[in-house]
Amino acid sequence: MSVISINKESINSIMKSEKTIVTKVQENKIEAFVDAASVVITEKKENKFGKHVLTFFEWIFPPLLGVLLLIVIWASISYQSPNLPGPLKTWHSAVELFRNPFYVNSPNDMGIGWNILNSLKRVALGFGLAALVGIPMGFIIGRFQFFSRMAAPIISLLRPVSPLAWLPIGLLVFKAANPAAIWVIFISAIWPMIINTSVGVSKVPQDYMNVARVLNLSEWKILTKILFPYTLPYMMTGVRLSIGVAWLVIVAAEMLTGGVGIGFWVWDEWNNLNVEHIIIAIFIVGIVGLMLEQVLILIAKRFSYE
Amino acid sequence: MGKAISEKVLQEKYVQLENVNMSFVTKKGTFDALSNINFSIKESEFISIIGHSGCGKSTVLNLIAGLLEPTSGYLFCAGREIAKPGPERAVVFQNHSLLPWLTCFDNVYLAVERVFDSETKVQLEGRTSAALDMVGLSHASDKRPNEISGGMKQRVGIARALAMEPKVLLLDEPFGALDALTRANLQDELMKIMAKTHCTAVMVTHDVDEAVLLSDRIVMMTNGPSAEIGDILNVDLPKPRNRLELAENQDYNHLRSEVLRFLYERHAKKVA
Numbered sequence: 001m002s003v004i005s006i007n008k009e010s011i012n013s014i015m016k017s018e019k020t021i022v023t024k025v026q027e028n029k030i031e032a033f034v035d036a037a038s039v040v041i042t043e044k045k046e047n048k049f050g051k052h053v054l055t056f057f058e059w060i061f062p063p064l065l066g067v068l069l070l071i072v073i074w075a076s077i078s079y080q081s082p083n084l085p086g087p088l089k090t091w092h093s094a095v096e097l098f099r100n101p102f103y104v105n106s107p108n109d110m111g112i113g114w115n116i117l118n119s120l121k122r123v124a125l126g127f128g129l130a131a132l133v134g135i136p137m138g139f140i141i142g143r144f145q146f147f148s149r150m151a152a153p154i155i156s157l158l159r160p161v162s163p164l165a166w167l168p169i170g171l172l173v174f175k176a177a178n179p180a181a182i183w184v185i186f187i188s189a190i191w192p193m194i195i196n197t198s199v200g201v202s203k204v205p206q207d208y209m210n211v212a213r214v215l216n217l218s219e220w221k222i223l224t225k226i227l228f229p230y231t232l233p234y235m236m237t238g239v240r241l242s243i244g245v246a247w248l249v250i251v252a253a254e255m256l257t258g259g260v261g262i263g264f265w266v267w268d269e270w271n272n273l274n275v276e277h278i279i280i281a282i283f284i285v286g287i288v289g290l291m292l293e294q295v296l297i298l299i300a301k302r303f304s305y306e
Numbered sequence: 307m308g309k310a311i312s313e314k315v316l317q318e319k320y321v322q323l324e325n326v327n328m329s330f331v332t333k334k335g336t337f338d339a340l341s342n343i344n345f346s347i348k349e350s351e352f353i354s355i356i357g358h359s360g361c362g363k364s365t366v367l368n369l370i371a372g373l374l375e376p377t378s379g380y381l382f383c384a385g386r387e388i389a390k391p392g393p394e395r396a397v398v399f400q401n402h403s404l405l406p407w408l409t410c411f412d413n414v415y416l417a418v419e420r421v422f423d424s425e426t427k428v429q430l431e432g433r434t435s436a437a438l439d440m441v442g443l444s445h446a447s448d449k450r451p452n453e454i455s456g457g458m459k460q461r462v463g464i465a466r467a468l469a470m471e472p473k474v475l476l477l478d479e480p481f482g483a484l485d486a487l488t489r490a491n492l493q494d495e496l497m498k499i500m501a502k503t504h505c506t507a508v509m510v511t512h513d514v515d516e517a518v519l520l521s522d523r524i525v526m527m528t529n530g531p532s533a534e535i536g537d538i539l540n541v542d543l544p545k546p547r548n549r550l551e552l553a554e555n556q557d558y559n560h561l562r563s564e565v566l567r568f569l570y571e572r573h574a575k576k577v578a
Contacts, residue, residue: 207403210373213391215417215470225416229407 085276093276094283108268110260116284119250119261122178126185127246134190134242135235138197139227148198155194163188163249167256177257184253185246192241200234201227236300243296247289316385319346320506321370321474326379328365339365341532343379345525347474350504354517356565357527357536358575363510364400364478366527370508371397371476384473393421396472400479402463404451410462411447414438414469421470437469438462440499457488461495468499477509481516490549493519501546514565518558519549526568529575536573539564 071087078086085093101113141148166187170180204227212222254263262281269277328340339362347353355363368374369381372391381388383395391397396417404413415434422430438447441461451459460480467475480496481489493516500507500520511517517524521541528536541561543552552558 207399207401208405210391210397210399211403211405213373214371214393214395214397215420216391216393217416217420221416221420225408226405229405 090276090279094280115262115265123246123250126182127189130186130190134193135197138194142198142201159191181253181257188249189242189246193238196234196238200231204230240296243292317349320349321347322382324380326376329377338532341534351522352507354521355510355525356517361527361530362533367476367478367510393470394473396467396470398463398467398477398480402459406451409448414466417466418469437465441465475505475507518561528573
């Protein structure tokens with residue numbers, strides 16, 4: 001019933017604000033519709049303003065409900081086990097934490113902002129290097145059967161390896177924690193870009209390649225005018241998957257390597273038994289990951305030729 | 307003297323197919339598509355290849371284009387063996403095959419740029435504009451292929467092929483995907499363009515009217531597998547041709563029924 005009353009108010013407010021000429025009779029009619037709960041939905045669909053309100057509602061309500069449900073479950077679990085801080089306690093802690101995100105007390109005690117930025121820097125480096133190597137490799141593998149068959153066993157062998165299994169190798173070779181973390185990001189982010197790019201290149205329609213053959217285009221022109229534009233959407237899918245993986249892996253890698261970063265921060269707070277901060281970190285990791293993904297979706301849309 | 311003779315021979319046999327056989331290797335074994343194809347095309351001649359679907363007429367075109375290599379036999383164009391595709395044998399593809407991320411102008415420019423690589427940018431742009439102008443599409447040069455109609459796309463395809471100033475224009479069912487009215491318009495335009503450029507052309511079609519209207523000779527193919535040339539029909543109707551006048555013309559109707567008889571009596575396709 002509350003749902004209906006919200007809609008009724010908004011319809012009326014919209015109608016007034018839009019300066020729509022609504023006769024008293026029509027207004028009464030609308031009210032009659034809204035009151036008669038059984039016909040509300042069908043009648044509203046005939047009403048333009050009501051429809052907008054309804055679609056907005058349909059759009060915003062389910063996600064809100066989902067978040068609410070999560071908070072309720074969380075609250076009830078924390079009620080049962082007092083070790084787990086509840087939503088309210090975590091919220092207060094978060095407000096406190098974000099009051100001064102960029103303080104520096106000591107190399108091991110820096111604000112949350114610095115931790116996030118440092119993690120992002122590692123991800124950017126590892127992911128950037130992976131793109132720099134992976135995308136051209138994808139093109140070569142997709143374009144030439146020989147290289148595709150050459151790379152196939154290597155890719156199928158190395159791709160399923162858990163990212164953290166690469167960490168000792170990185171530590172051994174680079175003899176430092178930070179490059180080793182970047183190395184882990186690199187090696188785990190490179191596969192989706194290689195695979196998606198090469199799949200895109202190998203799917204270029206034969207028609208386009210026939211055009212290239214008839215026009216006698218150079219390999220460079222084929223790359224820039226046909227392969228690259230056609231492959232771009234596939235490539236962007238690879239990039240998106242890669243950045244997801246990179247952000248997924250950084251937390252685990254930093255837990256092991258230490259230094260300033262969100263992963264190490266989680267571990268540090270666990271040692272301090274500051275569970276609120278761990279929960280906050282989970283949310284931060286989720287939100288930053290979501291934002292990275294959304295930015296890439298925007299870029300992908302910008303470059304799509306369709 | 308000898309040179310004059312060889313030039314004359316070359317004009318008579320501008321494009322030549324000698325004992326061409328073509329088989330494809332499939333999962334079920336080899337499939338013989340063409341068997342023993344022999345014919346030659348004169349310079350500036352318009353040839354249509356007609357036959358039921360699956361008879362290998364597009365294969366003939368792809369062989370001349372150099373997109374396929376014959377299993378045995380030889381193909382020549384202007385006295386040289388056809389080894390690979392090249393811009394002197396431009397193809398108008400059935401599904402236009404324009405690059406969707408390039409504008410109409412850039413699609414044509416891509417072809418022009420490669421063929422006339424010694425020219426300046428201004429000259430190349432001039433050629434591109436002229437080609438688009440010839441097919442009446444100057445106004446759409448900045449549009450992308452998905453922003454224009456099917457008929458317009460095919461015009462761009464024709465402009466792209468003609469801009470390369472090919473020795474032979476190869477048309478693979480160029481109007482097959484268009485509605486009847488658009489098709490008639492484009493046929494008329496193609497006739498005008500061919501009269502202007504005197505280009506040698508080979509067109510694959512399954513449209514009897516189109517074949518008779520446009521061609522100097524019609525190559526009629528038997529059904530596959532192992533399709534061969536069933537008959538070659540001379541279309542000695544005077545040019546320029548007008549579709550309305552031809553509708554009343556006895557010769558035209560005779561030629562038309564000749565092709566129809568070949569397709570539906572002598573080599574009717576069994577209903578699958």
